[in-house]
Amino acid sequence: MDAKDQPQAKVTRSIVFVTGEAAPYAKSGGLGDVCGSLPIALAARGHRVMVVMPRYLNGSSDKNYAKALYTAKHIKIPCFGGSHEVTFFHEYRDNVDWVFVDHPSYHRPGSLYGDNFGAFGDNQFRYTLLCYAACEAPLILELGGYIYGQNCMFVVNDWHASLVPVLLAAKYRPYGVYRDSRSTLVIHNLAHQGVEPASTYPDLGLPPEWYGALEWVFPEWARRHALDKGEAVNFLKGAVVTADRIVTVSQGYSWEVTTAEGGQGLNELLSSRKSVLNGIVNGIDINDWNPTTDKCLPHHYSVDDLSGKAKCKAELQKELGLPVREDVPLIGFIGRLDYQKGIDLIKMAIPELMREDVQFVMLGSGDPIFEGWMRSTESSYKDKFRGWVGFSVPVSHRITAGCDILLMPSRFEPCGLNQLYAMQYGTVPVVHGTGGLRDTVETFNPFGAKGEEGTGWAFSPLTVDKMLWALRTAMSTFREHKPSWEGLMKRGMTKDHTWDHAAEQYEQIFEWAFVDQPYVM
Numbered sequence: 001m002d003a004k005d006q007p008q009a010k011v012t013r014s015i016v017f018v019t020g021e022a023a024p025y026a027k028s029g030g031l032g033d034v035c036g037s038l039p040i041a042l043a044a045r046g047h048r049v050m051v052v053m054p055r056y057l058n059g060s061s062d063k064n065y066a067k068a069l070y071t072a073k074h075i076k077i078p079c080f081g082g083s084h085e086v087t088f089f090h091e092y093r094d095n096v097d098w099v100f101v102d103h104p105s106y107h108r109p110g111s112l113y114g115d116n117f118g119a120f121g122d123n124q125f126r127y128t129l130l131c132y133a134a135c136e137a138p139l140i141l142e143l144g145g146y147i148y149g150q151n152c153m154f155v156v157n158d159w160h161a162s163l164v165p166v167l168l169a170a171k172y173r174p175y176g177v178y179r180d181s182r183s184t185l186v187i188h189n190l191a192h193q194g195v196e197p198a199s200t201y202p203d204l205g206l207p208p209e210w211y212g213a214l215e216w217v218f219p220e221w222a223r224r225h226a227l228d229k230g231e232a233v234n235f236l237k238g239a240v241v242t243a244d245r246i247v248t249v250s251q252g253y254s255w256e257v258t259t260a261e262g263g264q265g266l267n268e269l270l271s272s273r274k275s276v277l278n279g280i281v282n283g284i285d286i287n288d289w290n291p292t293t294d295k296c297l298p299h300h301y302s303v304d305d306l307s308g309k310a311k312c313k314a315e316l317q318k319e320l321g322l323p324v325r326e327d328v329p330l331i332g333f334i335g336r337l338d339y340q341k342g343i344d345l346i347k348m349a350i351p352e353l354m355r356e357d358v359q360f361v362m363l364g365s366g367d368p369i370f371e372g373w374m375r376s377t378e379s380s381y382k383d384k385f386r387g388w389v390g391f392s393v394p395v396s397h398r399i400t401a402g403c404d405i406l407l408m409p410s411r412f413e414p415c416g417l418n419q420l421y422a423m424q425y426g427t428v429p430v431v432h433g434t435g436g437l438r439d440t441v442e443t444f445n446p447f448g449a450k451g452e453e454g455t456g457w458a459f460s461p462l463t464v465d466k467m468l469w470a471l472r473t474a475m476s477t478f479r480e481h482k483p484s485w486e487g488l489m490k491r492g493m494t495k496d497h498t499w500d501h502a503a504e505q506y507e508q509i510f511e512w513a514f515v516d517q518p519y520v521m
């Protein structure tokens, strides 16, 4: 879009994103994508936007931070029985101030949150530091010559950033600071809440009377032994209680989190805050995910000329060592190998699916049991199945472009980005109709009011049979109804997945937040 066509916000604000990850600096999943692109979309609409995240260094990713300069600002954070010094680095890119909090606990091998032995034992400490640093950044960092000041909208993402609204309420507002600021909690995934034993509360440096905001008691069935009282502190709960507004990353998920099935223990609390709870479907970064320009692809294509997609498919088959055949449906899966993503259903369905004339490629890392299963399945079905264990952004782009069908049997999915990328690339999604998947994938209807309708298949309930039914329907449409298939591809490709619409909805939420008094004064 030309800069002159870029819609502008009616009211511009100072916005401070706080996050555990943002692409391209550090990404482990969809949170990184969103925090790497929504801030840019908001800045393009005229807001002043800062993103505060850790400066993770672990060798391979160091180059991502190469353009971030040392600001010479140091602060000491009083927590965990001491005073911990952090410093700030800064890069101005795409009209956004990217601020990186530096501390030795962010410099280590492994992924962002853990290594082969599991989650890091000091994650509570690492993200407590991030939250304190994020509260100080707008007050002390002169970025482009000016501080952001006390009139900000803090956008706190998931549990890593959830201490921010608690700190605003407990440590700043009582002293007259940040009374004009507001906070919005964005829930990308309720499955991770930052829960630690209650005995860690004094480490957080919060006044004792604020214990109730973080207090969390496990139900009896979830306790480890008869003497376990289940007492814990829960960062995400703290933000649910103290944030001015709560956003989930789709409307479907904003309802699901208020139910016993989808609320992960926080459903009653979230229901009590329904008046400030909204859902906004994520957009995608179309500079990064665009089949007409994508640097990771061997060939480019567009809705007007799909020939490049067939070439991408052939290249992908070659790269994977699968028979190069245009007529065979190529199904892809990309994602964390996690219970959430329904990998166990794929595992159960594979023996039956492999009886069909089909090819299947999976890219993912996570649970070692599923990683091992992917490797062994590959050796059982040499001409049909490839399991790529690892995390590779270029490979994910090539799979998205080269496949005909993208499968997402997620047990729950707050929004899901891969189905949006798939549609953008003319790859037809077959998904479990849950959360954001149900909101974004419209099931194919050959007899719609205006002719054929739909962009994929959203099956429900989540069973192996139903998933196989949806895949078989998709495969037979691919083989036997080429014009319908092309219609499906084109309808997906022409849908508006840009961030601009979502950014406008976020502006509305911010406006409502500033009309109200802060939730905790």
Ligand SMILES: Nc1ncnc2c1ncn2[C@@H]1O[C@H](COP(=O)(O)OP(=O)(O)O[C@H]2O[C@H](CO)[C@@H](O)[C@H](O)[C@H]2O)[C@@H](O)[C@H]1O
Binding pocket: 028, 029, 030, 031, 033, 034, 188, 189, 249, 282, 334, 335, 336, 363, 364, 365, 390, 391, 392, 393, 396, 413, 414, 415, 416, 417, 418, 436
């Ligand atoms: N092995 C691999 N190699 C390369 N890339 C890989 C990969 N595994 C995953 N990815 C990438 O990571 C991202 C995953 O995003 P999703 O939104 O699908 O899921 P995630 O559960 O991480 O995000 C959570 O947050 C997002 C953002 O709000 C929600 O959409 C989602 O529902 C919620 O669960 C995609 O960009 C995908 O391509």
